[in-house]
Amino acid sequence: MTDDDRFELFAYWRTSATYRVRVAFNLKGVPRRETNVDIDAGEQHAEAFRRINPLGGIPALIDHAPGQSHVPLTQSLAILEFIDEMYPQPPLLPADAHGRARVRSIAQMLAADTHPLITPRVRKYLAANAGFDADAWRAWQIQWFGTGLRAVEQRLASEPGTGRFCHGDQPTMADICLASIFAVMRVFKVDFDDIPTAKRVMVECERLEAFAAAAPARQAGAPAL
Ligand SMILES: N[C@@H](CCC(=O)N[C@@H](CS)C(=O)NCC(=O)O)C(=O)O
Structure with missing residues (x-):
């Protein structure tokens, strides 16, 4: 698995919550690949995506690194904190x-x-x-x-x-x-x-x-x- 394949972001072009995660990855210089969930077509409510996020919302993030549980992470703020802990520089939170x-x-x-x-x-x-x-x-x-x-x-x-x-x-x-x-x-x-x-x-x-x-x-x- 290359670095480019490690993080799979379930995303859609126009969504606000996905945008947050994109910016965090960009600020850290960490690559991710995106899997499209067309929320205009209702794909967030399909059985396959409900298994990833029962609330039917994007983003969701899967860390495909070997040894990880591969359980999807959901909630953009939780994902931002995860990215910040994994890649501390530059920090997304102040020091105090x-x-x-x-x-x-x-x-x-x-x-x-x-x-x-x-x-x-x-x-x-x-x-x-x-x-x-x-x-x-x-x-x-x-x-x-x-x-x-x-x-x-x-x-x-x-x-x-x-x-x-x-x-x-x-x-x-x-x-x-x-x-x-x-x-x-x-x-x-x-x-x-x-x-x-x-x-x-x-x-x-x-x-x-x-x-x-x-x-x-x-x-x-x-x-x-
Ligand atoms: N609090 C969640 C919000 C997730 C969410 O509602 N995402 C929107 C897109 S910005 C969505 O997928 N909505 C689908 C819907 O409302 O059916 C987060 O920050 O990740």
């Missing part, structure tokens, strides 16, 4: 406990409290059970992207930990999660003009090839936009 708590908190505001509300399973439920059409869904997206991003903006603009990036001058998990929300907002053409600090941090992230190369538009299967 207060800093780590702040970074994890910002990351979870985005990945745990914002992103789940705009997933395909929520859209399908609202369409089937609450009469949501395309306009209602768009209003829902704007509501919940906006709630999460404005709360993060308030913290980034006021807390002393903020630097060039969400925390200090190096990218951390907080930046990965922030950029993952922007990435999917671009796909859905949602924007806000009252989050200047978050946008400034995004500019810093996008200067880095690790982030730019993870963009939905640059993935296999992405439509020509």
